[in-house]
Amino acid sequence: MTQDDILVQEQEEIARQKVIEIIANNPRCHKNADDEQRIRKAFELANEAHRGMRRKSGELYIFHPIAVAKIVAEEEGLGATSVISALLHDVVEDTNITLEDLESVFGPKVATIVDGLTKLEGVFDQTASMQAENFRKLLMSMIEDVRVILIKLADRLHNMRTLASMPEHKQYRIAAETLYIYAPMAHRLGLFAIKTELEDLSLKYEHPHEFQAIADKLKGKETDYNNIIESIAQPIRERLNAIGFEYDIKARTKSIYSIWRKMKNKNIPFEEVYDILAMRVVFKSKEGMNEKNQCWDVYSIVTDLFKPKPDRLRDWISSPKANGYEALHTTVMSPSGRWVEIQIRSERMDEIAERGLAAHWKYKEDGKENEIDNWIKSIREMLEKAESNSLDFFDAFKLNLFASEMMIFTPKGESISMPIGSTALDFAFEIHTNLGYHCIGAKVNYRLEPLSYVLKSGDQVEIITSEKQKPKYEWLNYVTTAKAKACIKELFREERKNYIFMGEEILTQELQKRKLTITARILLKLKRTYHVSSKDELYFQIGKGTISLDNIEDALTMKTENKLVKIWKLTFGKSSSSDDDSDDETDEELDENANKKMPKGKNVILSDESETRRYTIASCCNPIPGDDVVAYVDEDNTMILHARRCPVAMKLMSSRGDRIVSAQWESHKVLSYLAQIELAGIDRKCLVSEVTKIISQDENVNMRSVHFESHDGVFTGNIFLYIYNATDLQLLIQKISKVKGVDRVSRKDRSEDNDFMRDMQEYTSF
Numbered sequence: 001m002t003q004d005d006i007l008v009q010e011q012e013e014i015a016r017q018k019v020i021e022i023i024a025n026n027p028r029c030h031k032n033a034d035d036e037q038r039i040r041k042a043f044e045l046a047n048e049a050h051r052g053m054r055r056k057s058g059e060l061y062i063f064h065p066i067a068v069a070k071i072v073a074e075e076e077g078l079g080a081t082s083v084i085s086a087l088l089h090d091v092v093e094d095t096n097i098t099l100e101d102l103e104s105v106f107g108p109k110v111a112t113i114v115d116g117l118t119k120l121e122g123v124f125d126q127t128a129s130m131q132a133e134n135f136r137k138l139l140m141s142m143i144e145d146v147r148v149i150l151i152k153l154a155d156r157l158h159n160m161r162t163l164a165s166m167p168e169h170k171q172y173r174i175a176a177e178t179l180y181i182y183a184p185m186a187h188r189l190g191l192f193a194i195k196t197e198l199e200d201l202s203l204k205y206e207h208p209h210e211f212q213a214i215a216d217k218l219k220g221k222e223t224d225y226n227n228i229i230e231s232i233a234q235p236i237r238e239r240l241n242a243i244g245f246e247y248d249i250k251a252r253t254k255s256i257y258s259i260w261r262k263m264k265n266k267n268i269p270f271e272e273v274y275d276i277l278a279m280r281v282v283f284k285s286k287e288g289m290n291e292k293n294q295c296w297d298v299y300s301i302v303t304d305l306f307k308p309k310p311d312r313l314r315d316w317i318s319s320p321k322a323n324g325y326e327a328l329h330t331t332v333m334s335p336s337g338r339w340v341e342i343q344i345r346s347e348r349m350d351e352i353a354e355r356g357l358a359a360h361w362k363y364k365e366d367g368k369e370n371e372i373d374n375w376i377k378s379i380r381e382m383l384e385k386a387e388s389n390s391l392d393f394f395d396a397f398k399l400n401l402f403a404s405e406m407m408i409f410t411p412k413g414e415s416i417s418m419p420i421g422s423t424a425l426d427f428a429f430e431i432h433t434n435l436g437y438h439c440i441g442a443k444v445n446y447r448l449e450p451l452s453y454v455l456k457s458g459d460q461v462e463i464i465t466s467e468k469q470k471p472k473y474e475w476l477n478y479v480t481t482a483k484a485k486a487c488i489k490e491l492f493r494e495e496r497k498n499y500i501f502m503g504e505e506i507l508t509q510e511l512q513k514r515k516l517t518i519t520a521r522i523l524l525k526l527k528r529t530y531h532v533s534s535k536d537e538l539y540f541q542i543g544k545g546t547i548s549l550d551n552i553e554d555a556l557t558m559k560t561e562n563k564l565v566k567i568w569k570l571t572f573g574k575s576s577s578s579d580d581d582s583d584d585e586t587d588e589e590l591d592e593n594a595n596k597k598m599p600k601g602k603n604v605i606l607s608d609e610s611e612t613r614r615y616t617i618a619s620c621c622n623p624i625p626g627d628d629v630v631a632y633v634d635e636d637n638t639m640i641l642h643a644r645r646c647p648v649a650m651k652l653m654s655s656r657g658d659r660i661v662s663a664q665w666e667s668h669k670v671l672s673y674l675a676q677i678e679l680a681g682i683d684r685k686c687l688v689s690e691v692t693k694i695i696s697q698d699e700n701v702n703m704r705s706v707h708f709e710s711h712d713g714v715f716t717g718n719i720f721l722y723i724y725n726a727t728d729l730q731l732l733i734q735k736i737s738k739v740k741g742v743d744r745v746s747r748k749d750r751s752e753d754n755d756f757m758r759d760m761q762e763y764t765s766f
């Protein structure tokens, strides 16, 4: 035996010991000798199969499945079947072992779960939406056996914990995907601890400096925080002891990711995030006494001692959150003048809050469906409706994940939970597809309202239908739930295809009159002129008549070079052809070029004077030179630049990673880019003119618009300006901040205005 073989043997022995520890630490894994035996057998099989394989970090591969099994057993509290599946989760994908092999040794359950965790073949192809397709498969398996998703989350968690050994461009992609889909999923399943860790790890790789800065600040304030918590905990302990409660008081700070999110959303510094501290009172429910009442008992003790913030009482015990969470939250003022959130829970509620789904089943009343069951049911419906290869599905699922819930009542008083923002029409579809299709309006609390009416929690809703009513395409504007959208879209999919076909015909004829044919160049111009995002949408609207081609002449002669929407050129790799923009090139040729020339894992260099490629600036996030950017190559082979932290970019990285290339700016001093700054402060005479003088005279920067407003001596301002790069902008901001009266100046990121961010805000609390 060589030195190496001996080392490997030693490592394998360490791995074996780890498995024995996992079994010993979880009572559900050694309930009977048989389970224990099966777990050991799974380890031996996985170890054999992965022998000779190593992870990027250099350690033996087998340590990965073991780490996943450990998370499954210890952090999710799952039993033997899950531990076995976790140990075997990569063998079918990466080794010669087949599903049939697993089935014959471990039975059909394990085989089904591992199948669900195995990616579809050909995942490494750069074709269409493999990521979305794989994700769909994962969900299909999840509705069969929910343990699939719990093990997948454990797998992702371990990969995130060890992400440092991956190359940088992969780190971004994996971190973005984690933040976009896996963390929300953990949240939706009630796995609070895992969700928080996934978010923090993603942030650490996406924005290492910002992550570190917040971590350092938290560390620096540790003593302060402890003192504040103690000043509140001490009196509460005395009172609880006096009336014989058994309890545990834990303190925690808001997670780094939540703090970061809040700073970004509200555009405030760390010091102004007021709800950083939280305290938890977890009590042991007294035998034969009502848990809810005991929560309120603790609540009244707390609020006797400390003044609560009136609008911050959250009662999740009368109606638990959709992910099963139960607790009572209040925010009180500490003696030193800081707000501290206090969460009151029983031990049972605490276990559900930390472990979510797994704990849920432990307490589930037999035969009774809970919120999680309902959720899985809704995923099943969604899977049945959505087209198999569609990105729509990804969006629909995402929507479903973020929705925060409200209670709506039927005329008979039955309560149905709906996402916030749902309309009467959503509600109709929620109850029954046919009710949706024939809905003409609703009585909300006995008052007649249109079907677009936005419901509020607690509304009682009666749907009014008519046999004559038929769904309309515009309804898509009135619905927000994934279910309603899927129902309406399904109905119109066929119709839409017809319109698209007609639209293409009409356009072809129009162009023929001018001796032209449809080319990529012409399509680009038309899309710009009519503000549509894709070729199909253009045809559809032409076919339907919402776009009339009356002014097609203007569109065709339009210059694509203007100040805001530019087509620039850039180079990457070795680019052979220089005629991408020529008028006689067809779509197909462009697509083919896209595949051939998609630079893989390479950095695109963005410079002013490069020659052969075009790119545009995404209007959602408006990056400027110097910002961290990624480029998305769209179907027309145009590069669209997004800020790396733009939610749209994160979504694209998660669903269409194959079309993302990382990009880097060269120094820019030729072209200028639109940016927006926001400022606020104490109003005084001449302030506006001083600020604008710095911008236009001292710094020689062009402004597009200036808007100032003043109320009771306090002003806010918004300035749009054309700037070369992020460094220049930073310098300008520093200069303006020195103007007397100016309290705060910052660059405004427009991506924060969109819906996604609002949803994120909803869902990131403690």
Ligand code: MN
Pocket: 064, 089, 090, 155
């Ligand atoms: Mn894995």
